[in-house]
Amino acid sequence: MTVRPFLHPAIEDITVESLLHALSDPVRVAIYANIVAQDCAQNCSTFLHVLNRPIPKSTLSQHFRILRESGLIHSERHGVEVRNTSRCAEVDARFPGLMASIVKAHMIELEQAAAKKIPARHSAKSTTKRSPRSA
Amino acid sequence: MTVRPFLHPAIEDITVESLLHALSDPVRVAIYANIVAQDCAQNCSTFLHVLNRPIPKSTLSQHFRILRESGLIHSERHGVEVRNTSRCAEVDARFPGLMASIVKAHMIELEQAAAKKIPARHSAKSTTKRSPRSA
């Protein structure tokens, strides 16, 4: 079987739904954040180990397809490898501020998680409360 | 079987991942947008018909659970019905600007979709392009 060509949606076909779906998975968020942060293209195998665990090649390939087909990244074959760059300028032109606020929100969450691991000064106790009138 | 009480995450337990997952479904987005837009609580059965199609009660119940457990809405039993309000003030306190930018992006998308249905002035042809170096 031949390798199918990459499909990249045109800017005007990018949907909020698919962007949010693409970023609702922690592995994909980690990959996307890394691609955005680096200023040179990243190949897929850079991410065979992410979030402190190994990701199988086949799974990784699917994650890249989802990121690509949502419009978040652009993939290009260069010889034996695939180089990925973010399409954040395009996405930002279509949905101004969206990606920035999502990335910012992730950073807030990561900072909080880091703060919790350090001795815990005030220990903002993480409770799951119940609705007063339920039950 | 007794009805389980509603579970609402505490603010600090709300994660970006679950927020994005909750909003990566068009029915849930429609429900959430409506709840945010109204200034009084909405009961579930308001949404038995959404996006021009009927939603089965059992499915609707699951959608509400996902919105609730992601932290986007607060549900409270009032007699025979359940009243839902958005928790956007809380969510905005935790992740400033996030929800606003997502709602704004959805509005941009809806405007574009509406513009396409009107006779199509320039007919921004919606193409799915291929990567130049692939194939």
Place this chain on the structure above:
DNA sequence: TCAATAGTTCGTATTTTCGGAACTATTGAA
């Protein structure tokens, strides 16, 4: 020509989601 590398595709197992049917809880009559 061949081995190594990078990634894709296939097929199966697991997980998630959908939706009909049966159920629970509350209310407002009769």
Place this chain on the structure above:
DNA sequence: TTCAATAGTTCCGAAAATACGAACTATTGA
């Protein structure tokens, strides 16, 4: 009080999406 109506939940089987090992393809550099 009983009873029907209403609002929603839960159960469970079907369908769809996801995960990942194994086999494959394509490119490159001995």
